[in-house]
Amino acid sequence: MTLSLAGRARAGDFILQVELAAEAGETVAVLGPNGAGKTTLLRALCGLLPLETGRVELDGRVLDDPARRMFVPTEARSIGVVFQDLLLFSTLDVADNVAFGLRASRVRRAEARSQAVAWLDRVGLADRAGADVRDLSGGESQRVALSRALAPGPRALLLDEPLAALDVEVRGTVRRELRDHLAIHAGPCVLITHDPLDAAVLADRVVVLEGGRITATGALADLVARPRTAWAAELGGTNLLPAQARGSTLALNDGGAIIAAEPPGNGPVLVAIRPAAVALHRTRPEGSPRNVWEGTVAAVEGFGERVRVRVEGQVPLVAEVTTAAVADLGLVVGERIWISLKATEVSAYPA
């Protein structure tokens, strides 16, 4: 059981050109910034937007193939969707929302209603069956939307920013609940999100979508450790610098050079440096580090116990240090500062 899309879709002037597949039981997160084409992708998968070229397939069944003039409308695709704003029907009570899909496939009213109540029971909302959907909390609404999408037994499931509509305080709890409830669904699942935390908790695999194209795929940890785009680097707060490698010397495209312990092979490379690996000093450091530069503190931002310091200079880097270090070093915006970096902390890979 596989859901796949390979092709091009257009929404106004925006063009989406991707290849994507999710296997049964697998949750693939499509991670990307606003305007990357995530919603366009979702609409193309569920048939709300026909492809221009290419093909959508589910379970070996062609859902969209303009070249062969094949198009299965949304209602016949058996793809459940949990929408960003949940879109519960306010004219129906909670159980009738969940029963909606069953009723649409001609299940009798009483039977549909009792199945709906059973679904609500699974997500711990049996006592809310008769409630007005407008009286539900954010987390409850989310569970109702998921139950509604799963009740008709879809072959595939799409989640569009499933936590974006929730208050920040409850997001963590609901995300964990969602992970547990997603286990009910046996088919492929595609999760659309801009939040790497959603991908980390809910997905088995990540696809990074930027500007209508896939820029990276793989496990989230790899994407964060070896980012390929500025946006992906920002997700993990990693420093990302494009360079030309010659032996162990990495000549940065914007000037300056870094020495890597492990030469990546000659040619264009990306250099990823964890902020925690960047050390700051008041005076020029003595000893072993081969990468030493002078720079100016451009910004100091606190993250709980840790502080991120952006240093401008020949090699612009973000360093992560402790609050104690900030006090010891007397870090102030505009101060001159020395940076050092061990060659073993430099990760370089072909661009």
Place this chain on the structure above:
Amino acid sequence: MSRPRGPTATALAAVGGLALALLVVIPVLALITRAPWSSAADILGEPANRTALRLSVQVSLWALVLSVALGFPIAWVLARVPFPGRRVVRALITLPMVVPPVVGGVALLVAFGRRGLVGQWLNRWFDIQLAYTTTAAVLAATFVSLPFFVVTVEAALRGVDRRYEDAARTLGASPGTVLRRVTLPSIRGALAAGSALAWARALGEFGATITFAGSFAGRTQTMPLAINKALDTDVRDAILLSLVLLGVSVTVLASLRDRWLGAA
């Protein structure tokens, strides 16, 4: 907390109050005070008047049915289907709202009358004569009331959040099911308001009816026509029948307002 009223507000309130008194309160009070209450039962019991009331109810309800049945598809197409000349069609639909009803009546007569543009063929081929029949009265009432339904429902349809319809489709709902279970329930207030307006307009219809359908007791003489006729014979009958018509309209509109439109 209300802000102190300035001179502008006072002036506007005075004009508004005067208008309300002159145009609504005093005329209605006049009807009530001049009504022949002592002989009310006799007048209302007269078969001719009861016939007129029954005919009015029938004609206005038929006009309502036709306005809904024809008006909903029109409203839906205008709201949902982009086509060249949509603005022109929208203007044409609202034409009966601004055209004097008697003009509408004349237009219907020359279109569907015995020697009318279409009427002559209806007469010759199907032996159908529309003019001066109850059907003509229904058509005349529909002509004037249809736009009220269309305009109200089209506006509501254009305000519908289409994403809910998308959500319904992902749940396997066919376009018909989406319409029945998502779209219509979400505009039920507008459907009720449009129906109420169309029905009220049909109930009061006079000009187009008397022109196209004439004033035949038991056949085309609805309440407004009966009232007009009564003015020539006994004004007290006219007053009482007017009060009945007023009472029926106000009762129905008020109950709908509480039920569907929310107290505004």
